[in-house]
Amino acid sequence: MKKVCVVGLGYIGLPTSAIFAKAGIEVVGVDVSERVINLLNKGEIHIEEVGLPELIKEVVADGRLKGSVTPEKADAFIIAVPTPIHEDNSANVDYVISATKAILPYLEKGNVVIVESTIPPRTMDDVVAPIIKEHGLDPYKDVYLAHCPERVLPGRILIELIENTRIIGGVTPEASSKAAEVYRTVVTGDILETEAVTAEMSKLMENTFRDVNIALANELVKISAKLGVNAHDVIELANRHPRVNLHQPGPGVGGHCLAVDPYFIVEKAVEESPLIQTARTINNSMPEFVVEQVSRLTCELEAPKLAVFGLTYKGNIDDVRESPALDIAQMLVDDQRFNVSVYDPHVRDEQVPFTLDSFEDAVNGAHLVVILADHNEFKELDLKKLKAHMKTPVVFDTKNCSPLGEEVLTYRIGDLTNLKAIQE
Ligand SMILES: NC(=O)c1ccc[n+]([C@@H]2O[C@H](COP(=O)([O-])OP(=O)(O)OC[C@H]3O[C@@H](n4cnc5c(N)ncnc54)[C@H](O)[C@@H]3O)[C@@H](O)[C@H]2O)c1
Incomplete structure (x- = not known):
């Protein structure tokens, strides 16, 4: 050739x-x-x-x-x-x-x-x-x-x-x-x-497998929030079983593959694909779940300032297609109750419908940082710096990626048992 x-x-x-x-x-x-x-x-x-x-x-x-x-x-x-x-x-x-x-x-x-x-x-x-x-x-x-x-x-x-x-x-x-x-x-x-046709179906089932399994982890998050269980501990312990591999929960499923490909199967076999459809529904419901938790955390603040961290559908990339993080940021921006700053070191202004801020501008005076993508920058967050800039140093981490430390109170998506409204 x-x-x-x-x-x-x-x-x-x-x-x-x-x-x-x-x-x-x-x-x-x-x-x-x-x-x-x-x-x-x-x-x-x-x-x-x-x-x-x-x-x-x-x-x-x-x-x-x-x-x-x-x-x-x-x-x-x-x-x-x-x-x-x-x-x-x-x-x-x-x-x-x-x-x-x-x-x-x-x-x-x-x-x-x-x-x-x-x-x-x-x-x-x-x-x-x-x-x-x-x-x-x-x-x-x-x-x-x-x-x-x-x-x-x-x-x-x-x-x-x-x-x-x-x-x-x-x-x-x-x-x-x-x-x-x-x-x-x-x-x-x-x-x-x-x-x-086998190649077409194999590709679609690879992504559908992942979508369905992420939906199961996200459902576990909701069940855990209701029952007062730490979903991260459950996943870690269950995965010590030699034949179990629970996936990681998050703010939803995005990208042009996982969030799209299952629909290609559903379209061709709607009656035969109830599980695939339910998984899509569960994953699509996660942005709303995240916004609900942000509301619970900030319900006692008069003018909550939020710093949204990350807009891409996964970490360390610049791709915002079908990103649930983008939907969450938009919902928070649209909600008049919040003063929202958005920071993503991988994304450029022209890719998104709102203005991006620098790290300092985003966290200055913020009551809550909401992490929506597991970029390395967020895995290596400087908690002392956060504490110094934020009004109330609280983090809601939907990707379970940020470091934990006494400087900042961190809530992870699968561990909302002790969630308390932030006080001024
Ligand atoms: N990006 C990934 O990680 C990934 C992984 C697996 C599969 N895929 C699949 O691969 C395909 C391509 O994805 P991508 O991420 O590269 O898309 P992309 O949007 O990044 O790029 C597609 C390019 O095609 C161009 N284009 C559109 N119509 C055209 C035409 N008629 N003639 C010439 N150029 C045209 C667009 O201008 C664009 O530059 C999709 O079906 C996607 O689902 C992508």
Whole structure:
């Protein structure tokens, strides 16, 4: 394989382009955003990911990766465009459709077409293949179509793209084998060949497994709050059982994967998926639960000042998509009772609908710090500094990540037994 065309240069497509280029393959990266392309051709990127700025700079300078708003002929096409949900939680595969249509003029017999975007079951056969057929190529003979889902962890993408086990779901066995060849040029992990629909379903069940298990931990938090139990202790002790792995609770589930993918299954099998639907409902209820606890903590204060720490859906990243932390911050900002400052060292003002503050401005005179993301900065909080700046040094930690110390009274989400309203 000499040349790859990657369509969609986000958190997945950009690092994928970079690792193929690093392996000596000519790569053209395509995106509808001119800003993304202009930056890329200067050797710069628009997202935060460990090691990526340096790698992109290197492969663009070497001429192995270039950006373009239109695709080019290539041996393999890799589609990594967004697959969000509509307002009604149904899958929006419009970007996959338009990306597939965009490559048609450049597609030739013998090419490999890989969709890396997470897609509902049967999308390769029912959506992608018919577009190629309509163009005049047989999607089961002339080209090799496969779904190769991504399971990388933001912050470790460049490592995991190479080391993770890959599932390769071809629409035919030949398609699986041709797509596997593409990945063998860069992947050192296992490469498992299967059918397209099995690959689609496997990816969705991976994330659904996690969503359902987080819902169980979040339900435990609510039960524990009612019964006066410390959920963190329960989880720690129960997990000493050799076959139990209770997940960690939190302020809800976010991101474009865990909070979205279960709906792709529900849409295709609504009657058969009550557990998956209930898990979504429980996780979606957590922002409200967090706001309720903030209200309980501040009910005796006249003008409570809150410092909200963290807006991303997980720690040490800059991604706020579907973030429950963002919903919680918005609910608190909208509540006239609160004076809210928001601090997130990983997020830029233009990503969010309110102004971000510095650490000092956020905590100065605050009655309560509400931690919503487990960034390293919050794991290493300087409690003495907090005490010095805050009016009442109290922390509500929904991620169970901050240090504990006598300078600050910390309530963790799973341990609300002794919660007392803050006094001025
Ligand atoms: N980010 C992750 O950690 C992750 C992990 C596993 C799976 N996925 C899946 O991978 C897919 C891509 O996710 P992402 O996080 O990279 O998305 P992203 O939003 O970061 O990037 C997508 C890019 O595609 C571009 N785009 C949209 N339509 C296009 C088109 N028709 N032609 C060319 N470019 C187009 C956008 O401008 C954007 O730059 C999604 O289906 C997602 O669910 C993501």
